[in-house]
Amino acid sequence: MIRAKLKTNNTFVYIYYIYKQKNSEGRYVLHYLSSAHNRTGLSVYFEDEIYNIESINDQNVLGEYIHPVLEYFLNNHWEVYEGIIEGNLEYWLMFEEKLGFRP
DSSP: OHHHHHHHOEEEEEEEEEEEEEOOTSOOEEEEEEEEEESSEEEEEEEGGGGEEEEEEOOOOOOOSSOOHHHHHHHOHHHHHHHHHOOHHHHHHHHHHOOOOOO
């Protein structure tokens, strides 16, 4: 699991998916699909919005670009994956249960 801090309010976010996208200048930039402690659902943060990125040990090992629990829902349960992203409470609780403890 990867954890970082938001520059705007110095709170932790947990990063579950990292992807590259080409910007208007033709350069690739990283985006971080992350959860915050005070809301359900996942939000995208840009490189310049987060800092102090660190790897946290838990029972899941982070894949190269996507957390295995999120990848499981993406590949096997699209409706649940969508609900996780959108913050549907039922699906969010399923996601948190599968994740287990987060420091």
